[in-house]
Amino acid sequence: xxxxxxxxxxxxxxxxxxxxxxxxxxxxxxxxxxxxxxxxxxxxxxxxxxxxxxxxxxxxxxxxxxxxxxxxxxxxxxxxxxxxxxxxxxxxxxxxxxxxxxxxxxxxxxxxxxxxxxxxxxxxxxxxxxxxxxxxxxxxxxxxxxxxxxxxxxxxxxxxxxxxxxxxxxxxxxxxxxxxxxxxxxxxxxxxxxxxxxxxxxxxxxxxxxxxxxxxxxxxxxxxxxxxxxx
Amino acid sequence: xxxxxxxxxxxxxxxxxxxxxxxxxxxxxxxxxxxxxxxxxxxxxxxxxxxxxxxxxxxxxxxxxxxxxxxxxxxxxxxxxxxxxxxxxxxxxxxxxxxxxxxxxxxxxxxxxxxxxxxxxxxxxxxxxxxxxxxxxxxxxxxxxxxxxxxxxxxxxxxxxxxxxxxxxxxxxxxxxxxxxxxxxxxxxxxxxxxxxxxxxxxxxxxxxxxxxxxxxx
Numbered sequence: 001x002x003x004x005x006x007x008x009x010x011x012x013x014x015x016x017x018x019x020x021x022x023x024x025x026x027x028x029x030x031x032x033x034x035x036x037x038x039x040x041x042x043x044x045x046x047x048x049x050x051x052x053x054x055x056x057x058x059x060x061x062x063x064x065x066x067x068x069x070x071x072x073x074x075x076x077x078x079x080x081x082x083x084x085x086x087x088x089x090x091x092x093x094x095x096x097x098x099x100x101x102x103x104x105x106x107x108x109x110x111x112x113x114x115x116x117x118x119x120x121x122x123x124x125x126x127x128x129x130x131x132x133x134x135x136x137x138x139x140x141x142x143x144x145x146x147x148x149x150x151x152x153x154x155x156x157x158x159x160x161x162x163x164x165x166x167x168x169x170x171x172x173x174x175x176x177x178x179x180x181x182x183x184x185x186x187x188x189x190x191x192x193x194x195x196x197x198x199x200x201x202x203x204x205x206x207x208x209x210x211x212x213x214x215x216x217x218x219x220x221x222x223x224x225x226x227x228x229x230x231x
Numbered sequence: 232x233x234x235x236x237x238x239x240x241x242x243x244x245x246x247x248x249x250x251x252x253x254x255x256x257x258x259x260x261x262x263x264x265x266x267x268x269x270x271x272x273x274x275x276x277x278x279x280x281x282x283x284x285x286x287x288x289x290x291x292x293x294x295x296x297x298x299x300x301x302x303x304x305x306x307x308x309x310x311x312x313x314x315x316x317x318x319x320x321x322x323x324x325x326x327x328x329x330x331x332x333x334x335x336x337x338x339x340x341x342x343x344x345x346x347x348x349x350x351x352x353x354x355x356x357x358x359x360x361x362x363x364x365x366x367x368x369x370x371x372x373x374x375x376x377x378x379x380x381x382x383x384x385x386x387x388x389x390x391x392x393x394x395x396x397x398x399x400x401x402x403x404x405x406x407x408x409x410x411x412x413x414x415x416x417x418x419x420x421x422x423x424x425x426x427x428x429x430x431x432x433x434x435x436x437x438x439x440x441x442x443x444x445x446x447x448x449x
Contacts, residue, residue, distance in 0.1 A: 026298075026302075027279075027302040028295075029279070076359070077355060077358040078355060078356050079356065080302075089354075095354075097354075097356045097357065099360075099362045100278065100316065100320065100359035100362060101278075101319075101324060101359060101361075101362030102361075102362065104315070104316035104317040105320065107317075108317040119324065119365070120365035121362040121366070123395075123396060124343075124396030125361060125393045125396070126393075127357075127361060157296075167313075167315075169281070169296040169297040170277075170279050170280045170281050170297055170298055170299075172313055172314065172315050173279055173316050174316050175315070176317075177315060177316065177317050204315075221296070222295065223293060223295045223298075224298070225298070225301065225302045225303040226303075226304055227287045227305075228287050228289060228290040228293060229286055229287045229288070229289060229290075230290065231290075
């Protein structure tokens with residue numbers, strides 16, 4: 001089944017104001033940078049963005065924040081972004097902070113047909129406020145619900161025309177779960193291959209979860225914290 | 232003399248055991264990897280999706296696709312593996328990781344920990360900390376005994392929003408090693424040359440001192 005679309009402009013078609021988007025990536029690692037740039041150009045607003053982080057001031061989701069296109073962020077960690085902090089403290093931006101593991105599992109659940117699940121993470125903290133508590137094996141757990149999105153936008157290393165995806169190193173992170181949870185999932189890849197070229201044993205995300213795939217024009221792949229040692 | 236950050240990391244490294252999978256948080260905990268005792272093998276997990284994390288890369292060999300949970304460029308060791316975030320936290324919540332070391336702003340005498348939010352000031356988010364402390368059997372907190380203003384960080388009750396409840400079992404500070412049990416800090420070791428009285432005066436929570444308290448050997 002051919003999922004290939006021409007370019008990024010075609011990829012983001014149908015994304016409208018006030019929609020909910022999931023965007024893969026951890027920090028700036030494995031983010032769909034081509035699609036983010038297209039969303040900026042498109043100037044859709046009132047977005048709810050589900051993403052582990054909010055980018056930095058001038059890259060990643062930070063670009064949508066600068067442009068005031070985001071109404072609400074659902075994330076686990078949002079440091080490293082002054083504009084984010086400013087908008088949040090001034091009340092312009094609604095923010096839902098949730099534990100990283102719960103965020104991952106809520107996306108996975110959304111794609112897997114599990115409406116909710118119990119987790120120990122966050123019990124006894126602000127995160128548990130208003131949530132059902134139940135004790136299993138003597139330990140309290142809180143009920144967390146699945147997350148869904150109108151569009152999930154992910155970034156992979158290699159993909160094929162059927163939408164099968166392979167990720168590289170830690171750029172995998174949230175991408176596979178988000179790919180599962182989007183009504184429409186857009187995948188931007190560094191290398192787009194004909195179906196049959198990827199080894200079926202080594203596919204991370206099966207093409208069934210991907211509706212649109214395209215080769216990204218350019219990947220800047222910015223490094224947030226460049227740490228090295230001397231030889 | 233009180234330990235520096237490296238000293239705290241060095242003391243925590245003595246807690247490592249052969250065959251353990253270990254998650255190190257950002258800050259002092261990261262330094263623990265520099266002091267693995269000889270003759271034992273441990274593997275470091277970073278919750279963004281890598282097991283078998285190695286040292287920083289040589290200059291010019293950084294890979295934007297290979298980072299740790301602190302978003303720093305890293306390398307991998309032989310036998311390393313990569314996985315998605317759901318699998319990563321399955322390892323953590325499923326108690327497949329034997330030791331978690333993390334920093335804290337406050338710890339209370341019943342093992343509560345606060346390290347993610349200062350209301351009205353710092354709101355960066357909890358990242359994976361809440362999942363880590365809710366599930367790990369073996370949590371060591373690495374931190375300074377007092378904050379910059381000189382106020383004790385070992386308290387009766389945490390004043391900041393909690394990250395987890397009754398979960399911390401051990402704290403290693405610049406002054407002491409303390410175990411938390413039965414609602415109190417139990418003094419296990421002193422930093423070289425630091426007196427029990429000094430530790431007592433800088434611990435706001437209940438501190439139990441049983442007999443002679445040995446000095447750490449580093």
